[in-house]
Amino acid sequence: MSAGIVTAAERGLIGCHRCGHVVERPSPAPAGDCGRCGAALHRRKPQSLERCWAFLIAAMILYIPANTLTMMRTINPFNSTDDTIISGVVYLWVAGTPELAVIVFVASVMVPIGKFIALLILLLSVRRGSDRDRAGRTRLYRIIERIGHWSMLDVFVVALLVALVRFDLFGRVEAGGGAICFGAVVLLTMMASLSFDPRLIWDTPARHD
Numbered sequence: 001m002s003a004g005i006v007t008a009a010e011r012g013l014i015g016c017h018r019c020g021h022v023v024e025r026p027s028p029a030p031a032g033d034c035g036r037c038g039a040a041l042h043r044r045k046p047q048s049l050e051r052c053w054a055f056l057i058a059a060m061i062l063y064i065p066a067n068t069l070t071m072m073r074t075i076n077p078f079n080s081t082d083d084t085i086i087s088g089v090v091y092l093w094v095a096g097t098p099e100l101a102v103i104v105f106v107a108s109v110m111v112p113i114g115k116f117i118a119l120l121i122l123l124l125s126v127r128r129g130s131d132r133d134r135a136g137r138t139r140l141y142r143i144i145e146r147i148g149h150w151s152m153l154d155v156f157v158v159a160l161l162v163a164l165v166r167f168d169l170f171g172r173v174e175a176g177g178g179a180i181c182f183g184a185v186v187l188l189t190m191m192a193s194l195s196f197d198p199r200l201i202w203d204t205p206a207r208h209d
């Protein structure tokens with residue numbers, strides 16, 4: 001049941017992803033280059049699902065060391081303290097700054113996990129060729145894309161806040177392996193969402209009409 005949706009690709013139209021120029025090419029013909037800006041044209045992003053899966057799986061794997069390895073090591077003449085993301089959140093909470101604890105928790109736990117779940121929903125539903133709530137899934141993609149614009153905030157907030165709270169005149173703060181993994185998780189989820197082509201949501205691989 002396709003509910004009468006005809007995509008531009010099915011009409012033989014290709015939009016240039018660089019300049020927005022719309023070119024008419026009948027479907028079996030090679031997409032070629034954009035006549036206006038010279039960019040290679042694609043009916044859909046090449047290997048969109050495969051790339052998205054690869055980046056997403058890598059991000060989910062790295063999210064484990066991002067949480068288990070040390071995010072921040074605070075060293076002063078008397079002792080040194082290792083913090084993971086969660087122990088940093090607990091520290092901020094106990095230290096009487098629950099607002100900061102909530103910001104760090106949202107940026108470093110809820111946002112990445114939310115992105116993983118949303119991308120999994122999109123990937124699995126596109127693979128099944130689902131025609132359920134396409135508009136809703138497109139909105140979901142737009143939300144992930146919008147969050148991506150300030151994704152680096154996750155790393156920045158965690159690094160800055162833990163450093164600020166633990167700041168000590170005689171001490172120093174070092175980023176641990178967890179911070180590097182977390183930075184990689186943010187980059188990989190951004191690349192996963194950029195690889196995903198939301199037009200795939202509107203394609204129906206097996207039409208029965």
Ligand SMILES: [Zn+2]
Pocket residue numbers: 016017018019020021034035036037038039
């Ligand atoms: Zn163009």
